Amino acid sequence: MDTLLQNFWTPTSTDLFWFSPELALVGTIVMLLVVPIIMGKSARTSGRIALFGTVATIVLTLRVAGVVQTQGISGLAPPAAAGMLILDNLAIYFKIVLMLFMAGIIGLWFIGSAEKERNGPEFFVIFAGSALGMVLMAGTLNLLMMAIAIEMASLPSYAIVGFKKRNRAAAEASLKYVVFGGISAAIMLYGISLLYGIFGTLNFAHIAPRAAVMLHEGQNTLILGFALICTLGGILFKIAAVPFHFWCPDVFEGAKIEVTAWLSVSSKAAAIVLLLRLVDAFSVGAVSEGLSAAIFNNLALGLAIIAAITCTWGNFAAYRQRNIKRLLAYSSIAHAGYMLMACSIFMHPGLLGAGYSIGQSPMGAVLVYIMLYAIMNLGVFAVAAMVIWQTGSEDIDAFNGLGRRSAWLAVPMLFCLVSLVGLPPFAGFIGKYWLLLALGEAGTAYASVQSLGTIYWTLIVIAGTNTLISLFFYFRIIKAMFLTDDGQPAFTPSITGATMANLCGIALLVMGVFYIQQPRDMAEKYATHLFQPAAAMTHTMTTTQDVYNEKPNAADPDFRLTTIDHEQEGAQ
Amino acid sequence: MPLLEIGLMHYLILAAAVFSCGVFVMSTKRNAIGILIGIELVLNAVNINFVAFDRYQVVGGCDGQISAVFVIVIAAAEAAVAVAICMNLYKNLNTIDVDRGDSLHG
Structure with a gap:
């Protein structure tokens, strides 16, 4: 019996x-609080500390990644116990x-808000806190840890949305966020308590x-279904899937643009990764x-219906919006719908019929889509922020004639928007193509399994139709930027911001034109072995479940034996 | 004396009742503090569930009790943030009625 207390170590x-990556984030938070006491409060210093913290986190993650790749470890867990946190490729x-x-x-914050910000340390403490929560969200299968991580990601988010104090x-927005978030978190915890009661773990x-x-x-099934729906509700709230999406447009409109x-990306991506883990655990x-x-x-x-409605609703509601932040909020709801579609695929090599294999996993498609979407x-x-800071207006009219006023912003905006639609030759197209391909493969593989095949093929049709709707x-x-010019003055954007947008x-x-496969392969590698069966949660990655494994454990003597065998076979 | 024996089912019914009250309060109250009270009720139902399951259902370990402690902490943290946000709303709008906010729509 795995318990929290028995395994105290x-x-x-x-x-x-x-x-260490998480500790680096914690350290950043401490630094952000301590440094202003010693050196005086300065927003720019806080920004630099936060930036340094993110870089340190990336560096440490890469170092940890090196060890995970070569040794294969199960996670931050006492040996022989399923851990609270999972440290895997994902x-x-x-x-x-x-x-x-x-x-x-x-x-982005440095460009637009650093001058005006009077509470820099507080802003970044909250910011880094929410990042820490999201990182933990993506690395756990323990329901309690999941709830705590979701709260750790949510509570700072509520506060950071209402950070502009004298702003109705x-x-x-922050009130709506905290009310909806609190309700969904409470109901999720109720579902978790029922799951605990049913299964005892x-x-x-x-x-x-x-x-x-x-x-x-x-x-x-009744009680299990209720518990699962409650638990999934909390995750779907973070994704802003349709029955739980009401907060999203209001929060996005009310918050500062960099917070928006x-x-x-972050709250949706973290919740999608968490959902992927649960779906994979089920498979x-x-x-x-x-x-x-x-x-x-x-x-x-159920997941497919939610995904289809989320996607369609987001695209239709976006059409009526004039506020750019609201429009992008509905756009993000729609994109969450596309990602949810692939999350509804319960795919595992062992679930496929005999002799059938799939080329790439649906998780890889979702992961690469998360990256492209980011x-x-x-x-x-970046472009929207610079236009808003320049004109002071969040209306789409603020983009009128941007092609003439500032081509350095209009062109990357065009690229990113066409990519969001999912049209070639941009990377958004291949991202969506991979998502649909995963659905198609699942539809083919499960063609004879009840209605699963029909579900996945229907999702492809819905996704395709939605792409068309989102075009409008x-x-x-795009029309406002290049075809409507009402003579607003030209402006030179900040070099950093224009560079970021253009990059x-x-x-x-580049990824779209050359159909660069590397991110896909990378995501595929990271999607492999999402989760290890708890019984085998010891110290190897090369279990029987690990079908896609490509980097075996070189330090493992057994592995060496098998390679030698292979070499001998090759020689024979 | 079967009437006097209090078992798991009694606790679960109590928790379900508290949960229902919480959901009812959350869905009918217009006052932000009222909604927060509803959230607290639901979280307390969660605690009752956790502790009761831990005592009667689950053999070995005390995951449920530890979870209850964490839920209490979550509830406290959430209340702190939510009340601060309500204060902020009151300063800006002179009300904490969740329906009264009208600057955001569409």
């Missing part, structure tokens, strides 16, 4: 090394993407196989119990 220096991938994005947001919109890696059996045998940019659990994919029919249908949004928000509202901005635009163009 003193962390060794190795454990702390695995945890967690590392997410940390790097999130920290790079955070560095971009801090850059910000005050209202908080570790989802243990819960998933038994829940799969229950779904298969049809016992306790931060929330638009692995079903495989370990020898069940077929048919038990996931209802779960997949790049696209960083570019769009993204095109409104994003060029990155999207």
Whole structure:
């Protein structure tokens, strides 16, 4: 029985090394609080400390990644116990993407807000706190840790939205956020308490196989379904999927634009990664119990319906918006819908029929889409921020004639917007193509498994239709930039901001034109072995489940034997 | 004396009742503090569930009790942030009625 207290252990220096990226973020928070006491309050200093903290986190993550790649470790857990935190490729991938994005947001803050900011240390303490929560969210399968991590990500987010004190919109936005967030977190905890009662453990890696059996045998489905819906509700709230999306446009409109940019990617991405883990745990659990994919029919249908509605709603509602932040909020809801579509795929090599194999996993498609989405949004928000700071208006009309007024902003904006639509030759197209490909592969693989095949093929049609719908509202901005000119004065954007936007635009163009496969391969590598079966949660990555494993453990004597065998076979 | 034996089911019914009250309060109250009270009720139902399951259902370990402590901490942290945000709203709008805010719509 794995319990929290029995496994109380003193962390060794190795454990702390695995945890060092998070510790770096904690250290950043402490520095942010201590340095102003010694050196006096300065917003720019705080910004630099936060930037340094993100860089340190990235460096430490890369160092940890090196060890994970070569040794393969199970996570920050006492041996022989399923841990509170999982340190795997997925967690590392997410940390790097999130920290790079955070560095971009801090850059944006330096351009526009550093001059006016009077509470720099507080702002960055909250900011880094929410980043820490999101990092933890992406690295756990323990339900209690999940709830705590979601709260750690949410509470600072509530505060950071209402950071502009004398601002009605910000005050209202943060109230709506905290009310909706509090309700969904409370209900999620109720679901978790029921799951704990049903299964007697908080570790989802243990819960998933038994829940799969229950779904298969049809016992306790009412209470299990209620508990799962409550638990998923809390995650879907962070994703802003449709029944839980009401906060999103208001919060995005009320917050400062760099905060909007931060929330638009980070909270959704963290929750999507968490959902991927749960879905994967279910798939692995079903495989370990020898069940077929048919038990996931209802779960997949539920997720697919939510994904389809989220996507469609986001795209339709965006069309009516005139405020650029609201428009981007609905755009982010729609994109969360696309990602949710692929999250509804319960895919595991063991679930496929005999002789059938898939080329790439749906998780890889989602992960690479998260990265591309971060790049696209960083570019769009950088341009939008600079236009808003220049004109003081958040209306789409502020973009009128941007092509003439500041081509250095209009062109990357065009690239990022077309990429958000998902049109070639930009990276958004290949990102969406991979998502649809994953759906298509799942639809083919599960063609004869109840209605799963139909569900996935329907999702492809819905995603395609939505891409067409989204063309209209993204095109409104493009039209304002290049076709509508009402003679607003030209301006020179800040060099840092224009560079950032252009880097994003060029990155999207280059990845799209040359159909660069590396990010996909990388994401594929990071998607492998999302989660280790709890029974085998010791110290190897090369378990039987690890079908895609490509970097075996060189230090492991068994591995050396097998390679020698292979070489001998090759020689024969 | 079966009537006097209090078992898991009693606690679960109590928790479900508190949960329902909380959900009812959250969905009917217009006052932000009222909604916060509803959230606290739901979190207390969670605590009752955790502790009752830990005592009656789960063999070995005390995950439930530890979870309850964490839930209390979560509730406290959330209340602190939420009340601060309510103060901020009151300073700006002179009300903490969640329906009264009208600067954001669309």
